[in-house]
Amino acid sequence: MAIRVLLVDDHRILRDALRLALAREEGIEVVAEAGTAAEALDSAAALRPDVVVLDIGLPDLSGLEVAARLRRLPQPPQVVALSAQTDKRFVSEMLRSGAQAYVTKSSAAEQLVRAVRAVAAGSSYLCPEVADALVSEVRALGGDAPRLGRREHEVLRLLAGGARSAEIAEKLHISPATVDVHRRNIMRKLDLHSVAELTRYAVREGIVAP
Incomplete structure (x- = not known):
């Protein structure tokens, strides 16, 4: 459709x-x-x-x-x-x-x-263009983000870029179920509750690549 x-x-x-x-x-x-x-x-x-x-x-x-x-x-x-x-x-x-x-x-x-x-x-x-502008501004302000594991950073970066669980699983060579576990852990650690909130956090903290 x-x-x-x-x-x-x-x-x-x-x-x-x-x-x-x-x-x-x-x-x-x-x-x-x-x-x-x-x-x-x-x-x-x-x-x-x-x-x-x-x-x-x-x-x-x-x-x-x-x-x-x-x-x-x-x-x-x-x-x-x-x-x-x-x-x-x-x-x-x-x-x-x-x-x-x-x-x-x-x-x-x-x-x-x-x-x-x-x-x-x-x-x-x-x-x-927007991601670059936001990341540059956030980096200029400085500050430390809550600690996430290497794999959690990778999953968060891909989620913020619009990738779905199956796409992330294929790129990282893990199962979609594992991706979902990482997403839940990230949300729990950051006290966030949606992909939109994760995206805003990733931009704010400079996790989304320029």
């Missing part, structure tokens, strides 16, 4: 380019477009898309508020935030508001496709 996408951006030319990029991908269907927050919320409620690609800078309502309202729908979609900003504050606020991915408008269309596929599969995603 195709991943059903609602594309939200107030710039028609950019929206057309993104729609064409997504439409070329097998297994992805753009079911509607919107140029305002009101249109986006109405379309999301009526069409129940799997993923909403959401511009942060809409003319009638902040993307932060739109993301929060999308979370309150009976069948909330996954949200990919789309922005020209790489500032840590914007990224953190969008993730707290409910976005599972963050992609800059300057990123290649390939990054948007990766983000859509990742969130549709239940993972999180940060485009390399």
Whole structure:
């Protein structure tokens, strides 16, 4: 079944380019477009898309508020935030508001496709440009992360990169069950409760590779 996408951006030319990029991908269907927050919320409620690609800078309502309202729908979609900003504050606020991915408008269309596929599969995603900016800022601040084992760091890094248990198992030559054990141990040690929280932690602590 195709991943059903609602594309939200107030710039028609950019929206057309993104729609064409997504439409070329097998297994992805753009079911509607919107140029305002009101249109986006109405379309999301009526069409129940799997993923909403959401511009942060809409003319009638902040993307932060739109993301929060999308979370309150009976069948909330996954949200990919789309922005020209790489500032840590914007990224953190969008993730707290409910976005599972963050992609800059300057990123290649390939990054948007990766983000859509990742969130549709239940993972999180940060485009390399954003990850680089956050990691650089975190490293400049310094600080020590709670101690994780070597294998736990490897599993956390791959999880934060959007990989699923089967993919991690194949890369690390371990069983998917072992991956799940590592994930549970990581969550217990860090007192985190979702892959999205693990991703935010990995970026904050510089575990995600630049």
